[in-house]
Every structure is written in structure tokens, then in C-alpha cells.
Amino acid sequence: MSYIPHTESDRLKMLEQIGLETVEELFQDIPESCRYPELNIPDGLPEMVVKKRLKDLSDRNQSSDDALWFLGGGLYRHFVPSVVDAVLSRGEFFTAYTPYQPEVSQGTLQALFEFQTMIAELYGMEVVNASHYDGAAAMAEAALMALRCKSGRKEIVLDEGIHPEYIEVMETYLAGSDALMRKGRPDDNSACFITANPAFTGEIRDLKALAEECHGVGALFIVHADPLACGLLESPGVCGADIVTGEGQPLGIPMSYGGPSLGLFATTKKLIRKMPGRVVGRTMDAGGRAGCVLTFSAREQHIRREKATSNICSNQGLMALAAAVYMAAMGKQGIRETARLIYDKTAYASLTLGQLEGFSVDQGSSCFREFILSCPSPAADIADALQKKGIFPGLALSRFEASEYRSAYRENDLLVCVTEMNSKDEIDRLAKALTAAAKGNM
Amino acid sequence: MEIRYAKSHEWAAKEGDLYICGLSEYAQEKVGDIVFVELPETGAEVEQGAPFGVIESVKAANDLYAPLNGEVAEVNEGLEDEPELVNSSALKDGWICKIKSDDDSFSALMSEEEYKEFLKGQDE
Numbered sequence: 284m285s286y287i288p289h290t291e292s293d294r295l296k297m298l299e300q301i302g303l304e305t306v307e308e309l310f311q312d313i314p315e316s317c318r319y320p321e322l323n324i325p326d327g328l329p330e331m332v333v334k335k336r337l338k339d340l341s342d343r344n345q346s347s348d349d350a351l352w353f354l355g356g357g358l359y360r361h362f363v364p365s366v367v368d369a370v371l372s373r374g375e376f377f378t379a380y381t382p383y384q385p386e387v388s389q390g391t392l393q394a395l396f397e398f399q400t401m402i403a404e405l406y407g408m409e410v411v412n413a414s415h416y417d418g419a420a421a422m423a424e425a426a427l428m429a430l431r432c433k434s435g436r437k438e439i440v441l442d443e444g445i446h447p448e449y450i451e452v453m454e455t456y457l458a459g460s461d462a463l464m465r466k467g468r469p470d471d472n473s474a475c476f477i478t479a480n481p482a483f484t485g486e487i488r489d490l491k492a493l494a495e496e497c498h499g500v501g502a503l504f505i506v507h508a509d510p511l512a513c514g515l516l517e518s519p520g521v522c523g524a525d526i527v528t529g530e531g532q533p534l535g536i537p538m539s540y541g542g543p544s545l546g547l548f549a550t551t552k553k554l555i556r557k558m559p560g561r562v563v564g565r566t567m568d569a570g571g572r573a574g575c576v577l578t579f580s581a582r583e584q585h586i587r588r589e590k591a592t593s594n595i596c597s598n599q600g601l602m603a604l605a606a607a608v609y610m611a612a613m614g615k616q617g618i619r620e621t622a623r624l625i626y627d628k629t630a631y632a633s634l635t636l637g638q639l640e641g642f643s644v645d646q647g648s649s650c651f652r653e654f655i656l657s658c659p660s661p662a663a664d665i666a667d668a669l670q671k672k673g674i675f676p677g678l679a680l681s682r683f684e685a686s687e688y689r690s691a692y693r694e695n696d697l698l699v700c701v702t703e704m705n706s707k708d709e710i711d712r713l714a715k716a717l718t719a720a721a722k723g724n725m
Numbered sequence: 726m727e728i729r730y731a732k733s734h735e736w737a738a739k740e741g742d743l744y745i746c747g748l749s750e751y752a753q754e755k756v757g758d759i760v761f762v763e764l765p766e767t768g769a770e771v772e773q774g775a776p777f778g779v780i781e782s783v784k785a786a787n788d789l790y791a792p793l794n795g796e797v798a799e800v801n802e803g804l805e806d807e808p809e810l811v812n813s814s815a816l817k818d819g820w821i822c823k824i825k826s827d828d829d830s831f832s833a834l835m836s837e838e839e840y841k842e843f844l845k846g847q848d849e
Contacts, residue, residue, distance in 0.1 A: 556761060556781070 355700025392575035407520025408549035415546025418530025429475030444482025485653035494523030515622035535609025559593030729834035795826030
């Protein structure tokens with residue numbers, strides 16, 4: 284197939300058809316000064332010079348690989364096995380568009396099916412869809428789904444510790460609807476109660492107690508669960524969640540300046556017809572051979588727009604594939620060990636940093652991956668000072684303004700993030716750097 | 726038992742104090758294999774011609790429109806496990822719900838003959 288759309292003779296034929304001779308005549312309605320403006324572009328450069336110039340520019344970036352990195356707050360630095368990129372870069376996957384046509388997309392469909400299956404196991408849920416844009420979109424879709432399931436109830440109740448930016452995304456999703464968002468505890472006006480496990484600030488929640496409270500007032504229980512933490516903790520499904528959402532970036536997806544990431548969405552069989560997004564199912568063809576197809580698509584946006592369960596018309600196929608390859612490569616044991624490492628290192632870091640003079644860690648319950656370090660001076664100042672030395676000690680929570688949906692963070696609060704990538708030595712170096720910064724010796 | 730039809734292809738017939746409703750033979754054939762029926766809730770107030778449920782077939786999801794004004798008195802819970810009953814027995818085992826209604830909204834529906842006439846115009 285030729286990718287050159289038309290030849291010179293094609294062009295002449297087209298011009299002839301409309302009674303013109305030249306392309307210039309075709310554009311004569313455009314003011315002459317705008318027609319073929321001189322562009323101020325320098326002359327071409329040799330490839331060697333271009334490469335050198337680009338490298339010099341990219342060397343000015345600070346990469347998490349070169350820095351002492353304790354920055355989290357939504358996207359995390361985790362180990363990505365090489366096999367993830369190797370599979371992802373295959374042309375069949377890399378260039379594939381939306382897999383509507385099972386006869387040409389078996390590979391993509393099967394990969395999504397495997398992805399769904401593995402996420403279902405991690406979350407302890409019966410059904411998983413083929414993904415959303417990111418964790419925030421998934422959470423907002425879950426809120427909309429709860430409103431569909433509980434007609435007559437208009438309230439979305441938020442637990443403490445939902446990511447402030449996720450709340451903004453939900454506000455956008457709910458704008459124009461008569462749904463009401465509030466923080467607090469669910470009651471019999473609530474369509475759902477949403478919690479995050481671990482919370483934005485790292486605390487691990489008692490999901491079973493929350494599920495009971497929710498179901499007691501007839502609201503759906505929605506858990507935004509970190510998939511890696513699920514390798515260690517009891518799954519949200521076992522604890523009684525009706526919908527589980529998550530950010531899949533920790534599963535083999537690099538931070539990449541903030542995206543693309545991967546929205547996870549799971550629910551129970553009972554609620555499958557209220558679920559947004561697409562679901563890949565496995566079936567048999569007329570010859571008895573196994574094959575994968577999109578299923579439960581009768582209410583999909585492309586079939587029945589006005590009654591669609593969601594206006595989301597794409598999913599993150601390639602990122603879902605990355606997560607599937609990651610989960611397959613790590614295995615059950617690998618994911619569990621990674622989660623354990625993160626948990627233990629977080630505990631070590633919070634103990635170590637909390638004992639530094641002037642610093643403290645107040646969180647009583649145990650934390651996963653993140654915790655709030657209370658600093659002796661504004662956290663943003665300390666972070667700024669350290670970043671100049673290539674040390675990223677965490678996220679200054681003063682970045683998030685107080686909102687009606689959650690309590691304000693204190694100016695001195697630093698959200699420190701520890702993953703399996705941080706060695707004990709790195710944590711000790713951070714402790715020294717923080718002490719020095721607090722004394723103004725940086 | 727007199728059976729009357731709505732233009733949106735639901736049927737209704739009087740059964741004791743209630744009106745039993747379902748989807749017409751013509752409609753079940755048109756939508757194809759039915760995989761799910763979203764039933765109205767018992768006790769719900771329904772309005773003739775307003776959507777009160779959904780029929781989902783392998784092809785698409787279609788609204789069900791209430792053939793009568795009134796209150797839903799009973800729904801066919803058998804459809805939750807066997808939605809295909811609507812295909813195999815649209816006028817009997819595949820009934821959708823029973824509505825407590827008045828005779829006026831029933832007589833506003835088409836008679837069987839009128840519906841047959843109406844269908845002749847549908848496929849042209």
C-alpha cells in the first residue's frame with residue numbers, strides 16, 4: 284500500500300475538475316502576505332551536531348535515576364523489569380488502535396483479558412474492565428456508577444486521605460449533575476463512600492470496618508486501592524468492597540513526567556451491567572477454538588450513546604499491557620516480596636527520620652510507601668534547598684490548598700515516599716541531608 | 726383475555742385486579758437474543774410511554790416503556806436468571822411485570838388488530 288496520497292497528475296486532475304490550473308489559484312482568497320510567508324528557521328545542521336545539542340539539553344534534566352529520590356504523591360518510582368519494555372515495543376502492540384475487531388486484534392484482546400484476570404486476583408474482585416485513563420478518572424467513574432446503582436441517592440461521601448487532585452477530577456466529572464460531594468461518614472442519603480488504601484498520606488485503612496459501616500446504611504463501598512499494596516494486605520474484595528479503583532502506574536509503568544498512567548476498575552458480578560468502560564471476555568468460535576472479544580458492550584458509547592454507562596470511549600491498552608507483563612514477570616511471589624520490601628523500608632524510614640532533632644512522624648497506624656514527616660520549618664523551603672543538591676526529600680503538602688472535602692495540611696508537612704528502589708544507605712543519607720537542611724547548612 | 730399493545734411494542738392484558746405486561750413477539754424477534762432484562766422496582770410509579778426498564782440483547786440495550794399508568798405491583802424475577810424467556814415465550818412466561826392501573830390507560834392502547842395493522846407499516 285502506498286502512503287503517498289496523490290501524485291502530481293492526480294493534483295492536476297483535481298484542479299481541472301474545479302476549473303483551475305495551479306495550486307496558487309486555489310489559494311487566491313487568502314491574502315497574499317499570508318500565503319507563503321518567509322519562516323525564520325535557521326539552516327539545517329549535521330546529524331552529529333543535532334545529536335550533541337539534544338544530548339546537552341537532555342543532560343540538564345534531573346532524572347530520578349541520578350537523584351536521591353523520595354518524591355511520590357501519586358506517581359511512584361518502582362522497579363520495571365526489562366521484559367516490560369521489550370514486549371511493549373513490539374510493533375503489533377505498540378501501533379495497535381482500539382481493539383474493536385476481534386478478527387484482527389486477538390493479541391491485544393488476549394493481553395487485556397490476562398490483565399483483567401490478574402487485577403481481579405490482586406483486588407479480590409469478580410470483574411475488571413480493560414482500564415481507564417488514570418486512577419483519578421477511574422475513581423470519578425466509580426462515583427458516577429454508584430449514582431446509577433443507587434437511584435434516589437445523591438451523595439458521594441469521601442473519606443479523609445483521598446488525593447486532592449483526584450477530588451478535583453471528581454468535581455469536574457460531577458459538575459452539572461445534581462450529585463453532592465461531601466466528606467465525612469456515609470448515611471442513608473449516600474450513594475457511596477470512597478476511601479483510599481493506603482490513603483494519600485500512606486495510612487493503611489481498616490477496610491472491613493468501613494465496609495460494614497457503609498453497607499449498614501445501604502451505600503456502595505468504593506476502595507481506591509494501590510495494586511502493589513494488595514500484594515501484602517488483605518484484598519479490598521475480601522473486605523467487602525463493591526467497587527475497587529486504582530492507579531496502575533506502579534505496575535511496570537515509568538513516571539514519564541507524569542503520564543501516561545493507567546486507571547484500574549473492578550466490581551462485582553452483580554454490578555457488571557452498571558460498570559463503565561469495556562470488558563474483554565473469552566469465548567469459543569463456531570469451530571470450538573478459544574477467542575477473545577469485547578463483551579457487555581451493548582451499552583457502550585459507540586453503540587448507544589445517549590444511554591451509555593460512560594462517555595469514556597478509549598482505554599489505556601498499551602499501559603494495561605505493560606501492567607500485565609509486569610504482573611506476569613514478577614509473579615505472585617515477586618509482587619508480595621516487593622510490597623513487603625516497600626512496607627519494611629517505609630517503616631525504617633519513618634522511624635529513622637522521625638527521630639531526627641526537630642522532625643517528627645505523628646501517624647500512629649502503619650504506613651505503606653508514604654508518611655508525613657513534620658519538619659522544623661516550612662517543608663517547601665527544605666525541599667527546595669535539597670533539590671539543588673540532587674536530593675528530592677518528598678512532596679511539600681503546602682502545595683495543596685485546604686478544601687471543603689478534607690482537612691488542611693500543615694505548612695511543615697513533607698510527604699516522604701519510600702519504595703523498593705530506596706536502599707537503607709539512601710534513607711540514611713536522606714536523614715543526614717535533612718538534619719543539615721534544618722540547621723541551615725545546605 | 727384481551728391483549729392490547731403500545732406503539733413501543735409492549736403488551737398489556739388484564740389479570741384479576743392487575744395488568745400483566747410484556748414485550749411483543751415482533752419486538753423480541755427484532756432485538757434478537759436477549760441477555761439481560763433490567764426490571765422496574767416493585768412499588769415504582771410508572772407513566773404510560775415513559776421508560777421503566779431496559780432490554781439488553783446481544784446487539785444493543787433498548788428501553789422498555791411503560792404501557793400503562795400506575796404502580797408496579799410485581800416483577801417477573803425469573804427473568805433475572807433466564808432473560809431468554811422473553812424470546813421463547815414473550816406473551817406468557819416472559820412477562821415483565823404486573824401493574825396496578827386503571828382501565829382508561831388500558832383502553833388507550835391498540836387492539837390486537839390495530840397493532841397488526843401498525844406493524845405492517847413498520848417493516849416497509
